[in-house]
Amino acid sequence: MLKNRIIPCLDVKNGRVVKGINFVDLKDAGDPVEQAKIYSDGGADEICFLDITASNENRDTIYEVVEKTSKKCFVPLTVGGGVRSIDDINKLLNCGADKVSINTAAVQNSKVVEDSSRKFGSQCIVVAIDAKRKNDGWEIFTHGGRNPTGINALEFASKMEKCGAGELLVTSMDKDGTQSGYDIELMQKISSMVNIPVIASGGVGTLDHLVDGIKSGASAVLAASIFHYGTYSVNEAKQYLASKNIPVRI
């Protein structure tokens, strides 16, 4: 039976791990390679790096981090942040990333998703959707949550599936950093609409939130703070999910 995945995410800035609260106010805490190794030894099903300032500055540090990490961690590694072009994707994959997540570039030009999934295979193309509630729906934002687009998140998710995305990483901007749980309604709507796996992100504060995320229909749950600040270990999270009859790899 296919297991639900727990994915710790490391927000990386200038080659160092940070974690944001609502995308601002960053705290510094650690070496990404060491952190990733701790997670993979602890049973993380995948590791995710998000290079949060890649759009603006100091881009090359992430390549070094990815290269070092991929020589130590033998679980899948997803890298996102500032990925603009086929060349960027190619470079990250060559450094040892297994999947690349695309956000702003996918919104600006969906052909990047079409071309990259054809060239490298859908399995390594993740489209990251940052969504915020607006009226009775959700609007997507680009540039690390800075720029509103006016685009409806559900329509965009469906379009990305058609363009060849292998997975969708859905982050609720309203919930991100609040530790009050995923935006369950958003996860339910998108998971039931598309036939590709959805990774729920944004808002985890307790282990019950992970349970709720899986119950919403997501195939995987992503969390940063609860693991990063040692509130729970990945293994504790998996044991808890198993105790709630959610299939996980232990």
Place this chain on the structure above:
Amino acid sequence: MDVTIVDYKSGNISSVINSFKEVAKDKVNIEVTSDLNKIKSSDKVVLPGQGSFKSCIDGLNSINGLIDTLSEFALNNKKPLLGICVGLQMFADVGYEEIETKGLGWISGKVSKIDNQNGKYKLPHIGWNQINIVKNSKIFKDIENKAHMYFVHSYEFIPNDNSVTAATTDYSSNIVCAVEKENIFGTQFHPEKSDKTGLKIIDNFINL
């Protein structure tokens, strides 16, 4: 001993390289090449594969003499060869991803899309699934039945003769996820991404 990972510019093979180097340490020489003479003289060959069936076959065909060299290695000289993911799928006679494409024909069978049962099963099949070991394959030495492996694929290999099946996994149906036919081995899952159990499979292959 020399183990060659075939580099035919199709998909991302850095994880395969990293995992084999991790397991090999200094005991075994890991080459990454498409050089035909190096392939011929190596003791074992790894055939990775990512992307579509067609793009991988096209990749092999784009290097003059590569398919003949691999066939000679595996079929005539009967030296150990491990196909990973689309690397395994290409053993088939034919694949139906994008367009009907002729495979290597080393293990009779076809590669078709996994039946998603009208959306009940999401595709790609991504994540950790358990393997049901049905044959005592040499690459499964010290691997427990129901061990978890990392999968990512939308197409499955359906062999004509079930005796080649070494393991299956449950997703929509019983998917063949490992094969062994004499000296030819293949895994649909990614041992290079399957943590310590995956590295053990790589170790088993290197130590054949």
